[in-house]
Amino acid sequence: MPHAEAVALSGHKILAVGTTSEIEALAGPSTRRIDGMGNTLLPGFVESHLHVFSGAYGRKLLQLAPITGRDALHKAVRQFSDANPDEGLLIGQGTPYGILEEDGPITRQKLDEMEPVRPLILMAFDFHTAWANTPALKAAGLFNGRDVGPGNEVVVDQEGLATGELREKNAYLPVLNLRTSGGREMLGMSGDEPETPPSAQERADDIAVLKEGLRYCAAQGITAVHNMDGNRYMMELLREIELEGEMACRVEVPYHFTEGKPLPILEEASRMSADFNSDMLKSGRVKIFVDGVLESGTAYMLDDYANAPGWKGDPIFDTEAFAKAAIEIDRRGLQISVHAIGDGAVRIVLDGYEAAQKANGARDSRHRIEHIEVYHPDDLPRFAELGVIASMQPQHPPGTLGLPLEPGISAIGRARWPYAYAWRDIVDTGTAYCFSSDWPIVAVEPLIGLQATQIRTPWADDMPDQRVSLHEALEGYTWRGAYASFMEDRTGRIRPGMLADLVLLGGDIEAVVPDAFPALGPVLTICDGKITFEA
Incomplete structure (x- = not known):
């Protein structure tokens, strides 16, 4: 049932979905009625890849x-x-x-x-x-x-x-590290804990930044965020916010495993997963970087950069090192999400996930690859075969929404263009996927990301069109994001019994052209049954 007229909420859950008359019959004397004016009501947006602290703090820079x-x-x-x-x-x-x-x-x-x-x-x-x-x-x-x-x-x-x-x-x-502002602009990005215990004022300042970031996300219709950096200190700050009842979004924070850390340190990831596991705040995931980015030549490619003969980039984790880490993390029952931009890095990650399955047995692991800006065609079927989630960012392709074409397309090279930012091809394999922004690298607004999924054009006339349909894009920003966080049984759909996470847009998204998407609001965001933003 892709469309309905009305929805009733009770407490923090969805009570019923149906026609206006059916839902009106459930109303009591204290019921608040909100007229959607024929506008689109969606499950709350799930922002599957962002850096909430640096995004919020960066607004001051x-x-x-x-x-x-x-x-x-x-x-x-x-x-x-x-x-x-x-x-x-x-x-x-x-x-x-x-x-x-x-x-x-x-x-x-x-x-x-x-x-x-x-x-x-x-x-x-x-x-x-x-x-x-x-x-x-x-x-x-x-x-x-x-x-x-x-x-x-x-x-x-x-x-x-x-x-x-x-x-x-x-x-x-x-x-x-030279900064003296007192704020940690990149808090959690390194994965390390603060070298010295933060003062009471620093903790208060950091909590204020996190609250501001979550409120800003809620104003964009976001009800859940998958942070891509973090540490226990950040989790403790978020726990304080949760206990105060001021979580404007559900938050998931990973343990950051970096090159040079010994495998036994992953016990810290297991402890974080055990200590933080509520519907509003949880861990349960390990984040790893395997390479860098195309623009600086730090992404790892299988063949030379087209604009730098003799250079492929250096992986941060090679095949053996990543496989060992993946096996150990998977053995602990934790989810893995890996930054992999180049086709060489993507292959390292797929090989590692395959090694983990062989060592530990197949399970519903939902391991993720973040970005996948270039892949080798031989590796395309492996995403679905291994049950890997493709986590992609529609605002990232060069030439999209004002981004420059160079140096990205020259680094990739024309021979690899068909396998770059290939959303359509990945979705067509049946691979699980989700969409996101990577804020503050690009704007966090899902409506801008949705626009990008519809207006992107190929870099040449003979290149494939990698756009997805509007409904596939909406899935990528809602229930598929929930699936990527093992929350699809509780969020991501407007269905009786689900947690009440909703966003009301300022118009009908199916009735306007994609360039008009960013002007659609939102006008109302509800997370866990509470109004977290109202225009």
């Missing part, structure tokens, strides 16, 4: 996504510097790789012209590359280069001095 050109960047940096005289590190966020346009790549020398005295770092929109000025590099001990581990790099020039480009988090975290 210098936002560079709309900035283009050297003069405009210089002006923005100076204004931000003047407005934050006491901050130990000036942080810009959302930086396009080609922000300087014809002036070429960002270098420390160019940043020094904009801010010669105070440490400055610009974070790429995808958080996989950053650029720092000379004061920041010297203060962080990176000016003369440093070995920061596989898959990470402090880029240096012919004289061995840092150019300013920092690839992946091990390279840029020493700079971020």
Whole structure:
């Protein structure tokens, strides 16, 4: 029954679904009636991949996504510097790789012209590359280069001095540690616990950021979020919010297993899973990075980058190391979600999941691969065969919603274009899938993501159309997201007995063109039977 006229809620559950007269018959004297005005009512959006703390905190930082050109960047940096005289590190966020346009790549020398005295770092929109000025590099001990581990790099020039480009988090975290704001802008991204116990004021500040982030998500119609970073400290903050009754969304937080950690440390993941397991707040998942991103050449490819002959990228976990980790995590009954962008990284993950099945036996594991921006055609059937969930982000393909085509499409190369961001092909195999944003890399609004699923165009006339239907896209943002979190028996559908997670749009999404989707609201969000946003 894809359409109904009315729904009744009682407490935190859906009581009934049916015609207006059927539902009106259930109303009592204290019942609140909400007239949807013929607009679309959906299950609450499930945001299956985001970074809620950095997304919320980033709204306070210098936002560079709309900035283009050297003069405009210089002006923005100076204004931000003047407005934050006491901050130990000036942080810009959302930086396009080609922000300087014809002036070429960002270098420390160019940043020094904009801010010669105070440490400055610009974070790429995808958080996989950053650029720092000379004061920041010297203060962080990176000016003369440093070995920061596989898959990470402090880029240096012919004289061995840092150019300013920092690839992946091990390279840029020493700079971020210079900040003095008191807030941990990347809280949980490393997976490590705070080195020193946060003060009462720091805890209060961090809780305020998390609350703000969840409220912002609720205002977009989101009722559940799958965070892609975190630690026990973050879980403890969220538990406090839950006990206060102020959780605007359901939250799932993973244990972050990074390269270099010994396998026995996964006992911490098991403890997190046991200690946090409510309908509003849970763990039960382990997050791993196997590679980086295409734009910086840190994604791991099976064959050379089309724009960099002789370079495939370096995996953070090789096939053997990842397989060992996957076997151990799977043995513990935990779910795994892995960042894998390049076709080489995707294969490493699929091989690891296959090894886990052979070692531990097949089960309903619902292991995930995040992004899957390029895959090898030989690997396409393996997603469904292994029961892997394809977690994809419709706003990410180059050329979509204003994203630049370069350097992404040149890095992929025309021979691999048919296997890049291939939503249609993946869905057609019967693979379980879900859609999300990866906020703050792109906008968190599901309505913008839904727009992207409908308007994307191929990079060439002879390339396949990888769009999905509107209903497939709506599934990807609702019940398929719930399925990816083992919650499909409780959320993701408007059905009697399900938890009351709903979003009312400001129009009929089936009656407007996709470019009009972002203007549809939402006007009302209900999570667990409580109104969490009302326009």
